[in-house]
Amino acid sequence: MKDLTQLDPVALRTLAVAVRLGTFEAAARELHVTPSAVSQRIKALETRIGRVLLHRVKPLEPTEAGLVLVRLSTQTELLEREAVAELVEEVDDESTLYTSLPIAVNADALYGWFVDALADVQTRHRVVFEVVREDHTRTAERLRRGEVMAAITGEPKPVPGCRVVRLGRLRYAAVATRDFHARHFADGVGAASLAEAPIIAFDRSDSLQHDFVRRVTRRHLAPPVTYLPSVREFDRAVRVGMGWGLLPESDVADELERGDLVELVPGRRPEVPLFWQHWRLGSGLVADLTEAVVSAARDWMVA
Incomplete structure (x- = not known):
């Protein structure tokens, strides 16, 4: 069996960016490298894993193995940013980079109460959000594909690697x-x-x-x-x-x-019925966001 420890973090991030943006060219622009370098990094990662990670179509389509590594990359980046924030907080809080958290939300929640939860979390964390508006029947798929870290969904069954919290009806x-x-x-x-x-x-x-x-x-x-x-x-x-x-x-x-x-x-x-699903992480940011979402939903929904 291959030893899959110590995967190249640069290659993992390259894969995640390529999947998020959909093409090698777009990923290259964000990463400030050439499309050839993006392709080579992903090929090297595929060789290391021994599996195909991407279907080379437009937009790029991750395989099941690719989705696993996209989630790993995104989770690692979040935890790294939180660790850095803790280390530099007392020295110069302004030097801490903002963490970006991708979330999928249905339109009625977004319009009605969800922004209140986001605003509450921003009072405690240096965080910005990439909110994807999607029907509640389809947000779980975004979570499953690793495109978002959390979602409001009508799906009560946890997506693999996720925790479910019931919000109400x-x-x-x-x-x-x-x-x-x-x-x-x-x-x-x-x-x-x-x-x-x-x-x-x-x-x-x-x-x-x-x-x-x-x-x-x-x-x-x-x-x-x-x-x-x-x-x-x-x-x-x-x-x-x-x-x-x-x-x-x-x-x-x-x-x-x-x-x-x-x-x-x-x-x-x-x-x-709506549920809050999020990746299982030892993340204070995700924990605080979950608390804020549950609290904000309580005033709008039937128990």
Whole structure:
């Protein structure tokens, strides 16, 4: 068996950068070397490991072995930065480099409360964040691929090497304006009306509205859809009558009480369980971020 200890940290970082940026050329620019040097480092690492680490396509696609080493590189870099921060803190805190933490987050959490958690952590750590906005059904894959260190996800099963913390359930209400409701649902909310009434969806991976229709009608329908990949514009589209949509219960409670919005099926409020998954690391930064995320989520979600 090959001795795989003492892997070249420069080669590991090169692999991680190449996977993150997608091409040897982009990695070379970030690392200030030639594309040939990037290729040679990765080839040397593949020889050392005895496995192919990358599929040479565009964008570059890591193999399973490559994903393992990408995670190793990213985890090592985080722990090194935290160690350096501890060593120089008393001498000159301004000389400490910022740690960059990549995180995948669903749009509703990002818009509603997640930034509060990030801001809280920045009061205690020299850290910046690369937040990837992704549907909650797909964030775990980002984590699995080593593209992010933590994610808000609908997946309760831990990604290999990760810890899972339950955040709670985000409850939604299917709503429309009074005029829209009178125009499309005058004869009630059923299969015929739901098949014809336009809906608002975040993007093509947003299945909340279609899932709601299927649960209410027990049928697979294909209503007309407007896609708006922004929480603010999504909310606005529902409130100006472009279509009906599922909005967080906490965001529409007052408007429902005033009658400005009408609930399509009163009391039928789907819930999406959300979880916080992060790499298992002996990292004070990740521990503090987890604490802040759990605390911020508590005020927005159903237990």
